[in-house]
Amino acid sequence: MATFISARALAPGTIGHVDHGKTTLTAAITKVLADKKLAAAKKYADIDNAPEEKARGITINVAHIEYQTESRHYGHTDCPGHADYIKNMITGAAQMDGAILVVAATDGVMPQTREHLLLAKQIGVQHIVVFINKVDAADKEMAELVEMEIRELMTEMGFDGEKVPVILGSALCALEGTKPEIGMIMCKPGSMKAHDSLEAQVYILNKEEGGRAKPFTSFIQLQMFSKTWDCAAQVTIPGKEMVMPGEDSQLQLKMMRPMVVEQGQRFTLRDGFLTLGTGVVTKILP
Numbered sequence: 086m087a088t089f090i091s092a093r094a095l096a097p098g099t100i101g102h103v104d105h106g107k108t109t110l111t112a113a114i115t116k117v118l119a120d121k122k123l124a125a126a127k128k129y130a131d132i133d134n135a136p137e138e139k140a141r142g143i144t145i146n147v148a149h150i151e152y153q154t155e156s157r158h159y160g161h162t163d164c165p166g167h168a169d170y171i172k173n174m175i176t177g178a179a180q181m182d183g184a185i186l187v188v189a190a191t192d193g194v195m196p197q198t199r200e201h202l203l204l205a206k207q208i209g210v211q212h213i214v215v216f217i218n219k220v221d222a223a224d225k226e227m228a229e230l231v232e233m234e235i236r237e238l239m240t241e242m243g244f245d246g247e248k249v250p251v252i253l254g255s256a257l258c259a260l261e262g263t264k265p266e267i268g269m270i271m272c273k274p275g276s277m278k279a280h281d282s283l284e285a286q287v288y289i290l291n292k293e294e295g296g297r298a299k300p301f302t303s304f305i306q307l308q309m310f311s312k313t314w315d316c317a318a319q320v321t322i323p324g325k326e327m328v329m330p331g332e333d334s335q336l337q338l339k340m341m342r343p344m345v346v347e348q349g350q351r352f353t354l355r356d357g358f359l360t361l362g363t364g365v366v367t368k369i370l371p
């Protein structure tokens with residue numbers, strides 16, 4: 086039987102205030118997909134390619150970039166953020182099915198963030214994803230505030246601000262293949278190591294102590310805070326079904342990425358705005 090593949094490419098575009106990282110994100114998308122052989126990597130300079138753009142270091146004409154994911158082909162438009170070039174933004178945005186609104190965590194909502202959102206609304210761009218960029222240069226609280234700010238703004242403008250997908254990241258780190266630093270430690274070289282798997286003894290707060298009202302089971306994902314870092318971690322409860330509030334338990338934690346951690350180190354587990362428990366690392370797992 087023949088497989089039908091839609092030939093129509095989707096046309097997303099990067100919008101947002103000047104210098105918030107639209108071109109860097111566009112280059113980073115092609116780089117990440119090029120690593121999977123789904124796009125030709127475009128350098129930042131290949132996207133910002135008009136001489137005047139290079140001279141002024143801003144995107145003036147919209148740039149069209151092609152890439153593909155496992156499921157779709159995309160013709161992406163990188164839009165200029167500078168106020169003078171809003172007319173180019175309009176002609177570029179007219180071909181957009183969806184937009185990636187780039188907002189720098191270091192700046193938050195700026196004039197062209199609003200302006201581009203308003204334009205997107207007026208020309209009928211239905212699908213918007215927010216990318217909060219530069220999290221490598223902002224602290225977590227700042228990035229969270231920017232997320233709240235953008236959700237509120239979008240609601241105010243008639244989008245579904247509560248449900249809009251918001252992704253936090255660093256386009257520059259993705260482009261350069263480095264990781265944001267969101268925990269640093271000063272130590273003698275070689276004296277500490279980063280690990281992503283550990284066993285711990287944890288006390289789970291009860292409701293009166295500010296914790297959860299309900300028990301939890303294995304595979305719950307929590308945020309782990311220790312020293313200067315925090316990281317998402319998946320929980321496994323060895324040898325039993327669930328852990329009740331007010332109980333203490335042995336847990337295995339698998340962190341999303343390696344962090345500086347050693348036996349005896351204390352940490353806190355949070356679930357959204359709730360402090361769920363506090364614990365101590367008993368063993369580093371291979």
Ligand code: GDP
Pocket residue numbers: 101102103104105106107108109110142143144166187218219220221222254255256257258
């Ligand atoms: P655009 O005007 O929105 O297209 O922004 P650019 O992509 O030209 O980026 C503006 C500046 O921000 C450049 O100097 C980038 O290197 C820098 N930048 C972009 N992304 C990041 C990031 O994730 N972290 C940091 N620290 N800087 C970034």
Ligand code: MG
Pocket residue numbers: 107108109133143144164165166
């Ligand atoms: Mg640009």
